[in-house]
Amino acid sequence: MTKLNPDNINVILATDCGSTTTKAILIEKVDGHYRQTFRGEAPTTVEEPAADVTIGVVNAVTEVGELAGRRLVDDDGHIIRPTSNGDGCDIYISTSSAGGGLQMMVAGVVREMTAASAKRAALGAGAIVMDVIASNDRRLPHQQIQRIRELRPDMILVSGGTDGGNATKVVEIAELIAPAKPQPRFGSEYRMPLIYAGNKDAAPLVEKVFDDSVELSVVPNLRPVLERENLGPARDAIHDLFLEHVMAHAPGYNKLIEWTDAPIMPTPGAVGNILQTIAERQGINAVGVDIGGATTDVFSVFNGTFNRTVSANLGMSYSISNVCAEAAMPNILRWVHIDMDERELRNRVKNKMIRPTTIPQTLDALVFEQAIAREALRLAYKQHKEFATTLKGVQQQRTVGDTFSQELGGQTIVDNMQLDLLVGSGGVLSHAPRMQQTAAMLIDAFQPEGITMLAKDSIFMMPHLGVLSQVHPQAALEVFERDCLVYLGTCIAPKGAGKSGKPCLSYQISGGSLNESGELAFGDLKLFPLAPEETASVTLEPSRGFDVGAGAGKPLTADVKGGTVGLILDGRGRPLAPPTNAAECREAVTSWIGELDLYP
Amino acid sequence: MQHAQAEKEQPMVRRPILAFMLVFPLVSSATSVLADPPRPPANLVASDAKGDVGKKVDLSWDLSPDDTAEAKPRRVIAYHLFRKEAGEAEFAKLKGEPTYQSTSFTDENCERGKQYLYRIRAVAPGNELSTAVETTEAVIPEMEYFVFSRVWYGIILLAVCGSVTFFIEVARSGRxxxxxxxxxxxxIDEAxxxxxxxxxPCLFVPGILDINDIQTIAGLTVxxxxxxxxxxxxxxIEVPTCRSLVMATARETVESSYLAAGRPxxxxEDNIYYVTDEQFGYVASVTGTMVREEPAACFYMGAFFAESLIxxxxxxxxxxxxxxxxxxxxxxxxxxxACDYTLIGEEFFAASAYLSGEPHQLGSLKGQDVGKVIGVTLLLIGCLMATLYSVTGNETIGTLVSFLTNNVLGGGGFLP
Amino acid sequence: MAQAYTPGLKVTNRLSHRMRRVLPIAGEVKASVGDRVQARDVVAETFMPGDITPVNLSNTLSLPPADVLECMLISEGERVEIGQSLARTKGIFGLFKSEYKSKAAGTVESISNVTGQLIIRGKPLPVQVRAFLAGEVVEVIPNEGVVIEAEVSYVQGIFGIGGETYGSVRMACQQHTDELKADLIKPDMEDCVIVGGARMTGDAVRRAIEVGAAAVISGGMDDQDLRDILGYDLGVAITGSEQIGITLVITEGFGEIAMAKRTFELFSSREAADAAVNGATQIRAGVMRPEIVIPLSEEEKAREVEPEHTAGLLEVGAAVRIIRDPYFGQIGKVAGLPAELTVLNSESMARILEVECESGERVAVPRANVEMIEV
Structure with a gap:
């Protein structure tokens, strides 16, 4: 991998090898700005018969090349670098989630403390966490051993104990893992990579426990004291081992590793990277979601703290049946404004699960599928909130004033009021026939409070930009702002609850094509068109007990951006609770649908 | 048991000379009416006391005309009451004497189903007795099944017990x-x-009082x-105790907890030990342990005095x-x-219900809350009305206040 | 883009089928190359390491962990019985010795001087693998299992519940479009693999469990019935370990859907033959479908091999089945393949095709919502 001067980079090629498709995009410098210009895709070729990931990459890149009128692949099937005579590209980067991505098992002493930190490190690095072993997970040692043996993780992360703290328990966990002899997923010829990131005093003891069957790397403790998390070294170790051990054994990857100019990253890790970069550069809090067929990933950056969760069984095809089981039918049907037969719906859900590629043909089917998506997103976000917390096990500082308001440690850091940008991606969100539908699904599921910008990543370009941000942050940022996101608009939602029909907010909007003022009644939705390039200045005066970000009942003036949908004033209250009575609920949902013009 | 003593049928009227000689020196400067016995009270009525098991008879009468509030010196100092069963010959004096100006008395030594006749005499300071007034019809004390005076107590009791049962049922039904x-x-988990x-280690201090204190018990539950x-x-886990009995109980508690957790x-048991009964000796030992071993979690659950802050x-x-x-x-x-978390009063006692999550404990916790709500509401209403009454002097409010204090709250009510 | 969804379900009257039957962990293989095995024969066996009983000696004997080793009366690898003394402290001047007597029988796996913990592993638990496929052992994978090959009739279902089971094929319905109702299940169907036509009703399944049938196979079933039978809402499509007393396989999908005619005829032709059924399904990467294997007898093998059916190209005249509402389950022929994107009722843009249904009706559906079938 050669280091290039960023100023000399004009053409960037990026691929993302997903489990079904490999997507390639081309980024070029146009008039001094980096822009995403062409994209192409081809089926991923990790599995038999091709069993070489580079074939899919070359196919996708060739398609981009044809569209761009630029030769990117030479006759030997190599990517041409650097550019010469209008052919080839300056750098090539890639991410990968093929073969199910990076699957890890993590272990720690206390489930809510070091084990949670270990899970955070693994998820943040882009892994899927298959299980968390902890001394208080209420399983007996033999059950834990059994579980470790059944799982076939690509990698194991062991933590536990603060520095100078508990060594006994850490060694005990190591003693559990060692006899279980975990089997790696890709064949048995390579040794299981195991990262130890626990009590540094216990490191020599842990090393003694493991024999040659594992590839042990010791990194600094990820919880040196309970008050502080140090996830960086463990994350880096995961990335390194992912390349050295896991990827190197997947078909064709050793070739791909040689081709790329930056280390290949697991796709979700790259998405986390770009979101973090954006949040940091713009000083905002952001949440991103990618809803897939089997899993839903939620990423969040609040006050500089990045968190990621994977809800393994919430998705729109393989996992659709599980969404229905977890959310329960009545919760899904509350979003539906037309009559549907529950027995029939249950069969439809199961049929979608066993034949995941079908698409909704009728309006009913679309309405129902989007209702399920709302619940899947809601549940995934709930899981995310439960996971993204402040650290547990930290001493609290009190004064006598806290007598009646003693707060627990480990509270969620996800605060919808402070959320500035909400980005959605994944089939059901990015391919919804109307933009309003995407916006409505995001609002209903995530329930943003105050002023929140909504966007979608229509072609899921975030992974590419995530890797790019490590090589060329400026290019990544420029493309992210100009081409990656489709801005849907801004949602303004006062937090609080009131009586239906009573005013909850008076507003004044000026700027762009808008010059409106009026009152918003509780339970109502209002949509004002505001084009993507336009901004408007809004003055909001919430009624008593309602909050738009300045405090309950306090007025707020802000500039808001438009989008393909526009400006949405959501007076349905937070937390959003559609009426429990079925008939009232349907009436309310019908009026919301009417206001947003969701369905024909 | 015979409480009354037989009354001599020879009153002093027939020995006026003797009576005169007895009283004379005391009232030497007084009038000559002294020698007269007081006039008798009138209208003696005996009736069965309501709401008892049949052992009481209520007596009432009109005051003797000589028994007036203004009379100085008093002409009547007490009333003597006598009782006999129908068919018996002699009246016997009842124990206890109603004083002047009183018009009622309750005979509490009756037997259920028997017929009683009563007689009353007024007593003058010189022990002269008036003529007797008797009841003509026999009264029969009977047992009643309901004490209507305590109906409010019953209502409140029902409300509290009912809500306890109700909430237990609710909790059992899985809601x-x-x-x-x-x-x-x-x-606790976090600590x-x-x-x-x-x-x-974790350090647990169960207070400095003995096992007979309810706070120590609550502490051991935690x-x-x-x-x-x-x-x-x-x-x-380390538990230093200030009382030997607490140590024994704490050992049992901890051992059964380890057993329940599957880690016997x-x-x-050496980690649960007795230090000393001396308050500050104990504190010195515990703080010493803390400084040496630096436990990462400390629990103080029980009764504390000056040592709390130390x-x-x-x-x-x-x-x-x-x-x-x-x-x-x-x-x-x-x-x-000084602490990260503090359980305040009731919270501390509610701990066992809260921690166990068992329906009957949770239900009774919730039910007791209902009782407290009723009590506080009544007190507030009472205060409000009493204030209003004293400000306005409105009679209706006054009646309500006295009803509240006498019936709902007092006597037979909330505060028995 | 002439592609349609193919669930890739194999339904074939004759197939030379190979199956790997391996243990989850290394063990002993009980068959050798060339052996003929029956479905219920055990071909490999091993013993799972037994349950672990940890004993914290340092706590029970009040010793620092480092001193535990000195007090041990037994060493690693030795067998111990219940009541046997495992460790004895030195005491003070030889007095006040305390002892630990084992509460579990097994082998001493390890004694740690860091934690003071002794680990006793209990009696091994046997794990057996049966042949499932009656046929010839063609390969032995040392310490793991065998590969068995046989000529079979082979049917893959789309979804199943329950594990491996064996029985003879019994047809309960006359037609592939007949619903499998409770009155069609006869008491003499004990240990049989009952084959129905269209939807199996919940009552029929309960009746089948009552008579002790081995498995029920039919075209479809209602999800509501499935939930009633399982007692919970099936979320993740990973099945095979349910304990409901029967194995269920549906071949087409959920709801009112008839079994494919070819599948039904295949079962009819093999009535009374011994079958092995596995309901285990995994709809994930590395998809697993329920399967029914019916080994062929010698005389049947002599018959001509049916030509291999492959899903053809999606072209006008090809037989397809619509696999999504509103025409779910309908079968027809492709009547037109317009090339341009079309706006659906749901306003989505998609490539569509026109299907002429068996009823003669002509409907347009997205290409993603049909699957190729063999007639």
Whole structure:
């Protein structure tokens, strides 16, 4: 991998090898700005018969090349670098989630403390966490051993104990893992990579426990004291081992590793990277979601703290049946404004699960599928909130004033009021026939409070930009702002609850094509068109007990951006609770649908 | 038992000379009417007392015309009451004498179903007795099944017990009873977890009072939970006690918790030990342990006095997560300021229901809350009305106030 | 883009089928190359390491962990019985010795001087693998299992519940479009693999469990019935370990859907033959479908091999089945393949095709919502 001067980079090629498709995009410098210009895709070729990931990459890149009128692949099937005579590209980067991505098992002493930190490190690095072993997970040692043996993780992360703290328990966990002899997923010829990131005093003891069957790397403790998390070294170790051990054994990857100019990253890790970069550069809090067929990933950056969760069984095809089981039918049907037969719906859900590629043909089917998506997103976000917390096990500082308001440690850091940008991606969100539908699904599921910008990543370009941000942050940022996101608009939602029909907010909007003022009644939705390039200045005066970000009942003036949908004033209250009575609920949902013009 | 003594049928009227000689020196300057016996009271009525098991008879009469409030000196100083069963010949005097100006008395030594006749005489200071007035019809004390005077007590009791039963049923049916989150109890897992991660022990101080104090008992309930969590996490727990009995109980508690957690082998009884009965000797020992071993979690659950701040400050200085619980109002501010979490009074007693999550415990907790709500509501209404009455002087309000104080709250009501 | 969804379900009257039958962990293989095995024969066996009993000696004997080793009366690898003394402290001047007597029988796996913990492993638990496929062992994978080959009739279902089971094929319905109702299940169907036509009703399944049938196979079933039978809402499509007393396989999908005619005829032709059924399904990467294997007898093998059916190209005249509402389950022929994107009722843009249904009706559906079938 050669280091290039960023100023000399004009053409960037990026691929993302997903489990079904490999997507390639081309980024070029146009008039001094980096822009995403062409994209192409081809089926991923990790599995038999091709069993070489580079074939899919070359196919996708060739398609981009044809569209761009630029030769990117030479006759030997190599990517041409650097550019010469209008052919080839300056750098090539890639991410990968093929073969199910990076699957890890993590272990720690206390489930809510070091084990949670270990899970955070693994998820943040882009892994899927298959299980968390902890001394208080209420399983007996033999059950834990059994579980470790059944799982076939690509990698194991062991933590536990603060520095100078508990060594006994850490060694005990190591003693559990060692006899279980975990089997790696890709064949048995390579040794299981195991990262130890626990009590540094216990490191020599842990090393003694493991024999040659594992590839042990010791990194600094990820919880040196309970008050502080140090996830960086463990994350880096995961990335390194992912390349050295896991990827190197997947078909064709050793070739791909040689081709790329930056280390290949697991796709979700790259998405986390770009979101973090954006949040940091713009000083905002952001949440991103990618809803897939089997899993839903939620990423969040609040006050500089990045968190990621994977809800393994919430998705729109393989996992659709599980969404229905977890959310329960009545919760899904509350979003539906037309009559549907529950027995029939249950069969439809199961049929979608066993034949995941079908698409909704009728309006009913679309309405129902989007209702399920709302619940899947809601549940995934709930899981995310439960996971993204402040650290547990930290001493609290009190004064006598806290007598009646003693707060627990480990509270969620996800605060919808402070959320500035909400980005959605994944089939059901990015391919919804109307933009309003995407916006409505995001609002209903995530329930943003105050002023929140909504966007979608229509072609899921975030992974590419995530890797790019490590090589060329400026290019990544420029493309992210100009081409990656489709801005849907801004949602303004006062937090609080009131009586239906009573005013909850008076507003004044000026700027762009808008010059409106009026009152918003509780339970109502209002949509004002505001084009993507336009901004408007809004003055909001919430009624008593309602909050738009300045405090309950306090007025707020802000500039808001438009989008393909526009400006949405959501007076349905937070937390959003559609009426429990079925008939009232349907009436309310019908009026919301009417206001947003969701369905024909 | 015979309480009354037979009355001599020879009153002093027939020996006026003797009577005169007895009284004369005392009232030498007084009038000559002294020798006269007082006029008798009138209208003696005996009736069966309501709401008893049949042992009481209520008596009432009109005052003797000589028994006036203004009369100085008094012409009547008491009334003597006599009773006989129908068919008996002699009246016997009842124990107890109603004083002047009283018009009623309750004979509490009757037997159910018997017929009684009563007689009354007024007594003058010189022990002269008036002529007797008797009841003509016999009264029969009977048993009633309901004490209507205590009906409010019954209503309130029903409301409290009913809500306890109701909430127990609700909890049993699987519906979730909303119990406010008590941060201090939720934090136990966190505190023990911290101790586990740091490889340090947990310290549990069950107060300095003996096992007969309810706070110590409540503290031991929390101890059983802390010990169970410690057993699950495999953290070491240390319990120094100030009383030998508390030590014995704490050992039992902790051992059964370890057993419940499935880790009986991890239980070490040497970690639960007796220090001294001396308040400050105990504190010195405990703080010494704290400074030497630096436990990562300290729990103070029980009755505390001056040592509260000494313990909590020491714990704070070694960086431990501290959870305190006490019903000592004077010590609470110290604990709140120096500890991470504090259970205040009722919270502390509610701990066992909260921690166990068992339907009958949760239900009775909720039911007791209903009782408290009823009590507080009545008190507030009463205060409000009494204030209004004293301001306005409105008679209706006055009646309501007295009804409230006498019937609902007093006597047969909320405060029996 | 002439592609349609193919679930890739194999339904074939004759197939030379190979199956790997391996243990989850290394063990002993009980068959050798060339052996003929029956479905229920055990071909490999091993013993799972037994349950672990940890004993914290340092706590029970009040010793520092480092001193535990000195007090041990037994060493690693030795067998111990219940009541046997495992460790004895030195005491003070030889007095006040305390002892630990084992509460579990097994082998001493390890003694740690860091934690003071002794680990006793209990009696091994046997794990057996049966042949499932009656046929010839063609390969032995040392310490793991065998590969068995046989000529079979082979049917893959789309979804199943329950594990491996064996029985003879019994047809309960006359037609592939007949619903499998409770009155069609006869008491003599004990240990049989009952084959129905269209939807199996919940009552029929309960009746089948009552008579002790081995498995029920039919075209479809209602999800509501499935939930009633399982007692919970099936979320993740990973099945095979349910304990409901029967194995269920549906071949087409959920709801009112008839079994494919070819599948039904295949079962009819093999009535009374011994079958092995596995309901285990995994709809994930590395998809697993329920399967029914019916080994061929010698005389049947002599018959001509049916030509291999492959899903053809999606072209006008090809037989397809619509696999999504509103025409779910309908079968027809492709009547037109317009190339341009079309706006659906749901306003989505998609490539569509026109299907002429058996009823003669002509409907347009997205290409993603049909699957190729063999007639």
């Amino acid at each position: 979730e009873l909303k119990i406010r989150k008590i941060a201090g109890l939720e934090a 023990v977890g911290r101790a586990t991660e740091m490889g340090r 101890l059983s939970h802390v010990a169970q969590v410690a057993a699950e996490y495999d953290a070491q 082998d991890a239980y070490n 313990l909590a400050e020491t714990g704070n200085s070694i960086g431990a997560i501290q959870v305190a619980g006490t019903a000592m109002p004077s010590q609470l501010p110290f604990f709140v300021a």
